[in-house]
Amino acid sequence: MAELLKNPHTLEKAQKELAQVIGRGKLVDEVDVAQLPYLQCIVKEALRLHPPVSFLIPRKVEEDVELCGYTIPKGSQVLVNVWAIGRDSGIWENPLDFKPERFWESEIDLRGRDFELIPFGAGRRICPGLPLAIRMIPVALGSLINTFNWKLHGGIAPNDLDMEEKFGITLAKAQPLLAIPTPA
Numbered sequence: 347m348a349e350l351l352k353n354p355h356t357l358e359k360a361q362k363e364l365a366q367v368i369g370r371g372k373l374v375d376e377v378d379v380a381q382l383p384y385l386q387c388i389v390k391e392a393l394r395l396h397p398p399v400s401f402l403i404p405r406k407v408e409e410d411v412e413l414c415g416y417t418i419p420k421g422s423q424v425l426v427n428v429w430a431i432g433r434d435s436g437i438w439e440n441p442l443d444f445k446p447e448r449f450w451e452s453e454i455d456l457r458g459r460d461f462e463l464i465p466f467g468a469g470r471r472i473c474p475g476l477p478l479a480i481r482m483i484p485v486a487l488g489s490l491i492n493t494f495n496w497k498l499h500g501g502i503a504p505n506d507l508d509m510e511e512k513f514g515i516t517l518a519k520a521q522p523l524l525a526i527p528t529p530a
């Protein structure tokens with residue numbers, strides 16, 4: 347929601363897609379999501395820039411491993427910084443821009459298959475809540491933006507919205523988002 351309110355053209359584009367596919371003012375149903383590719387791109391882009399779990403569960407290396415020219419000795423603890431991967435300019439063009447369109451023509455998926463986008467982790471300890479989350483996030487977000495018009499509290503201009511983050515076990519917005527809904 348914060349990124350959508352910071353980037354009103356993206357919000358408008360998502361609302362337009364929803365209006366065309368399910369009709370303005372309606373709640374999104376799980377079956378609608380497959381027909382809402384832009385909404386799905388928004389979810390990917392939000393999880394790329396703001397992964398709620400910024401470090402994966404630590405892994406321990408069971409035997410010496412050679413990886414990309416590095417030797418990782420047996421017994422090492424490996425911490426995977428998903429937050430940094432999502433902002434790596436060697437992988438993403440203009441990584442700090444919120445640009446859901448980067449996923450339009452892309453096959454990159456967030457189910458742990460493409461290591462540049464692993465907000466749910468990967469492998470044996472991948473998040474078991476993934477199937478629930480990837481169904482519920484677009485339903486909840488899509489319903490919020492399709493049934494209400496939104497503006498920032500206190501007349502804050504979109505560009506001035508404070509997006510600072512607070513690191514903890516999960517990543518949170520340092521300043522809570524204050525947004526005002528009016529019925530669509």
Ligand code: HEM
Nearest residue numbers: 398399402403465466467468471472473474475476478479
């Ligand atoms: C946006 C939503 C969510 C995100 C981004 C997320 C992300 C993650 C990540 C990154 C991990 C660590 C995976 C790894 O180290 O490879 C994890 C683990 C876990 N998640 Fe989630 N999660 C989400 C929602 C959920 C939900 C809805 C549930 C439960 C209903 C859940 C339950 C768990 C559990 C139990 C683990 C530990 C799994 C293990 O250690 O074997 N998560 N999650």
